[in-house]
Amino acid sequence: MTGRRLTLFSLLLAAATICGMSTTLRADDGGPALRPSSFDYPAPVPGSYNLPPIKPAPDGTVLNLKGREISLRSLMAGRIALLSFFYGSCDDAHGCPLAIATLMSVFQAANEDPQLPRRLMIISQSFDPGRDTPAAMAKLRTELLDGPHTGHHGASGPGGGTDSPSVPWEFLSARSEASISPLLQAYGQALTRGSGNDAEKIAHLLRVYLIDSNGMIRNIYGVAYMNPDVLLADIRTLLLEERAAGHPVN
Amino acid sequence: MSYMRACLIALFGFSLLLPGGVHADETCQSPYMPKITGVEEFVYVWTLGMNGIGDGHDKLVTVDNREGSPTYGKVISSVSTGGQHEAHHGGLTDDRSQFWVGGLDDSMIYIFDIKSDPAKPRLVKTIGDFVEKSGGVAGPHGFYALPSRMLISALSNKDRTGQTALVEYSNEGTHIATHWMPGPGRPYAGLENAGKADGYGYDARVLPRRNVMLTSSFTGHENYMRPLGDVMGDKEAMKKFGSTMIVWKLHERTPAKVLEVPGVPLEVRFAWGANNNYAFTSTALTSQIVLVHEDSSSGWQAVPVADIGNPKDLPVPVDISLSSDDRVLWVDTFMDGKTRAYDVSDPFKPKLIYEKVIGKQVNMVSQSWDGKRLYFTSSLLANWDKTGGDNEQFLKAYGWDGKELKPRFEIDFIKEGLGRPHLMRFGSSKLY
Numbered sequence A: 001m002t003g004r005r006l007t008l009f010s011l012l013l014a015a016a017t018i019c020g021m022s023t024t025l026r027a028d029d030g031g032p033a034l035r036p037s038s039f040d041y042p043a044p045v046p047g048s049y050n051l052p053p054i055k056p057a058p059d060g061t062v063l064n065l066k067g068r069e070i071s072l073r074s075l076m077a078g079r080i081a082l083l084s085f086f087y088g089s090c091d092d093a094h095g096c097p098l099a100i101a102t103l104m105s106v107f108q109a110a111n112e113d114p115q116l117p118r119r120l121m122i123i124s125q126s127f128d129p130g131r132d133t134p135a136a137m138a139k140l141r142t143e144l145l146d147g148p149h150t151g152h153h154g155a156s157g158p159g160g161g162t163d164s165p166s167v168p169w170e171f172l173s174a175r176s177e178a179s180i181s182p183l184l185q186a187y188g189q190a191l192t193r194g195s196g197n198d199a200e201k202i203a204h205l206l207r208v209y210l211i212d213s214n215g216m217i218r219n220i221y222g223v224a225y226m227n228p229d230v231l232l233a234d235i236r237t238l239l240l241e242e243r244a245a246g247h248p249v250n
Numbered sequence B: 001m002s003y004m005r006a007c008l009i010a011l012f013g014f015s016l017l018l019p020g021g022v023h024a025d026e027t028c029q030s031p032y033m034p035k036i037t038g039v040e041e042f043v044y045v046w047t048l049g050m051n052g053i054g055d056g057h058d059k060l061v062t063v064d065n066r067e068g069s070p071t072y073g074k075v076i077s078s079v080s081t082g083g084q085h086e087a088h089h090g091g092l093t094d095d096r097s098q099f100w101v102g103g104l105d106d107s108m109i110y111i112f113d114i115k116s117d118p119a120k121p122r123l124v125k126t127i128g129d130f131v132e133k134s135g136g137v138a139g140p141h142g143f144y145a146l147p148s149r150m151l152i153s154a155l156s157n158k159d160r161t162g163q164t165a166l167v168e169y170s171n172e173g174t175h176i177a178t179h180w181m182p183g184p185g186r187p188y189a190g191l192e193n194a195g196k197a198d199g200y201g202y203d204a205r206v207l208p209r210r211n212v213m214l215t216s217s218f219t220g221h222e223n224y225m226r227p228l229g230d231v232m233g234d235k236e237a238m239k240k241f242g243s244t245m246i247v248w249k250l251h252e253r254t255p256a257k258v259l260e261v262p263g264v265p266l267e268v269r270f271a272w273g274a275n276n277n278y279a280f281t282s283t284a285l286t287s288q289i290v291l292v293h294e295d296s297s298s299g300w301q302a303v304p305v306a307d308i309g310n311p312k313d314l315p316v317p318v319d320i321s322l323s324s325d326d327r328v329l330w331v332d333t334f335m336d337g338k339t340r341a342y343d344v345s346d347p348f349k350p351k352l353i354y355e356k357v358i359g360k361q362v363n364m365v366s367q368s369w370d371g372k373r374l375y376f377t378s379s380l381l382a383n384w385d386k387t388g389g390d391n392e393q394f395l396k397a398y399g400w401d402g403k404e405l406k407p408r409f410e411i412d413f414i415k416e417g418l419g420r421p422h423l424m425r426f427g428s429s430k431l432y
Helices: A002-019 A020-027 A072-076 A094-109 A134-145 A177-187 A228-244 B003-012 B130-134 B228-232
Strands: A060-062 A067-070 A080-086 A119-124 A169-172 A191-193 A202-204 A206-210 A216-222 B044-050 B059-064 B075-080 B087-092 B099-103 B109-113 B122-125 B137-144 B149-157 B167-172 B177-179 B204-207 B212-215 B245-249 B252-262 B264-268 B277-283 B288-295 B299-307 B317-322 B328-333 B338-343 B351-357 B363-366 B374-379 B394-400 B405-412 B420-427
Touching: A060 A177, A067 A072, A072 A119, A072 A169, A080 A094, A080 A177, A080 A191, A080 A228, A094 A206, A094 A228, A134 A169, A206 A228, A216 A228, B044 B087, B044 B394, B059 B288, B087 B420, B099 B420, B130 B137, B130 B167, B130 B177, B137 B167, B137 B204, B204 B264, B212 B264, B228 B317, B245 B264, B245 B299, B252 B299, B264 B317, B277 B317, B317 B363, B328 B363, B363 B420, B374 B420, B394 B420
Parallel strands: A080 A119, A119 A169, B087 B137
Antiparallel strands: A060 A067, A080 A206, A191 A202, A206 A216, B044 B059, B044 B420, B059 B075, B087 B099, B099 B109, B109 B122, B137 B149, B149 B167, B167 B177, B204 B212, B212 B245, B245 B252, B264 B277, B277 B288, B288 B299, B317 B328, B328 B338, B338 B351, B363 B374, B374 B394, B394 B405
16 A cells, blocks of 8 residues: 555656646646636745735644654744645545645755755645554655655755755654544644545545744645745745844845 | 546545535635535525514525425525624635625624534624724625635725725634725725726635636625615715726735726626636626636736626626536526526627526526526615515526526525525535
8 A cells, every 4th residue: 555655656746747737737638627727827926925824833743754742833943834734545636646746846946945945844744644654654755755856965854965955844644543633623624534435535625834934824725726836935925024024044 | 436526626626535426516616615516405595684574683594405305495494693784695615614604784704514414504603803803894795715714805894985805714713814905095006007996896706727816896885785776866876886897916915907897897707617717797787798808918808798688777687607617607687587598608709598587586596516406596685675576585496408497496585484585505415
């Protein structure tokens, strides 16, 4: 199962890398007439708009790759964070794999930015702890971040590049479904766990959260917003805001 | 899994577990929420209270649409909100767990849980400080789901005029931001055709792949709470109606262009087609279908494309509904109680293909995702509805075979002691 999941992600990442996100998102090739497909508009200019605070980012206890319990919020430690809830067995190409692929695009672009590796982090938090164990998450992380397609400069650990700093990307599990449930509820991450023949599936809304360095949620993205250029514009808008507020930008 | 099902799952980002494939709702919902592509089980009706009818209070009425059910076509739930608030519009949250409805008179907002038991909505939260939290906005009208938040398009302000705003709330019910409509005294840098901005608001809809939001314009509390005859006879009052639409940059929430659309443009319906960069609206006072489209050289434009009935007769177009294949546009006209179907395959040349009198008066229309079922309600505003024998208050359900509307069931909201039915939304237990 784990191997299949990793292969799925690899294929998707390769597709996203080769074809670009617009192609990945297209849904007009003979299917029903659908509205949000590709993103055919320029990303907004960072700092030309506001991102009003939505609510404090909830905290909860999760498991890191070593199986140790940690506080989700403490992990962010004053950084801007992109937080995505997902599960590794998701077979909806426009669900979790899309979120991962979008985050990968952000990750690649951010690693080319002189400021972002020190100010941004990415968190992929599984809501399927039964299958997405810390060991499975570690394997997934290796597959995703240690390939030549990532632009990652030798990832032996979060931000642990050997050549130049890299954006930390944490993959997290949880002790149990019961332990992760309050966190999901607090964020508003809707999901329904399957039963019977669909027991392995988890129905869920795709959501990615942008959290500022003060721990406030500043934007929430769904499928129609899975545009890495827009996410980057929002991140840079927060950076400009920090600078204007006198926050030391490394 | 069918290709359709796969694509809809992909589009709306909600992987459903159901073998039957229930995704959709009517075709005019936010693109951010899952849709019911099968048969809707329930119709939720936000209903105005009427003095002497039942408890007289505004209420959320639930109608059973499950064929074969012993209560098919009947009211199976009614939840009173205690008072008359000028119930009008409402909307579902992006996860379809809640139904938000508003009162145009006192700006109350009621949030119903429709997930725990879709057959029996439960009032779980009341927002009573909308005016205060929003910075003076009043008359919460449209409720449109954005990811984890609700976009509320309002009609008025604390001074009861029509200068108003878009207001964002989190799904938890906390105020996030207020975006005032551009108008006199409210300039926005870089706004094209800014001199024509009138500050009125009504509907708000989005086209995410073009980063576009489109708003329309109506009038303020000082007009919509007056008897219609009084307003029509007051020349100064008649000057206080909207004649613009605003094209916004969606992500930035900044207005980009003012479109001149005389005659009070109301409902906005974007096309669904992946390459269809256009929306329809109808104008209440000039009785026209207006196409708002993106021109490759001139940007977004508004152009009248058809008259609705005889504009000189003031049929007063109200709600419209565009089919999911962008081919049929339904238009209700309040005064003659008619609905009209237009073939809008060529959006620049709508063709009238069908018309039917639904009742003495008709206002809202909602259709299923497959376009095979349509629902009509009768009430416009408490003080604008017809009186005496013409004041029919109903929900009527029809089947549509592409040629004719065939009755399925109807409910007399006065005989049932309910009131004036207005906005409808669909529900299904199979969504959860």
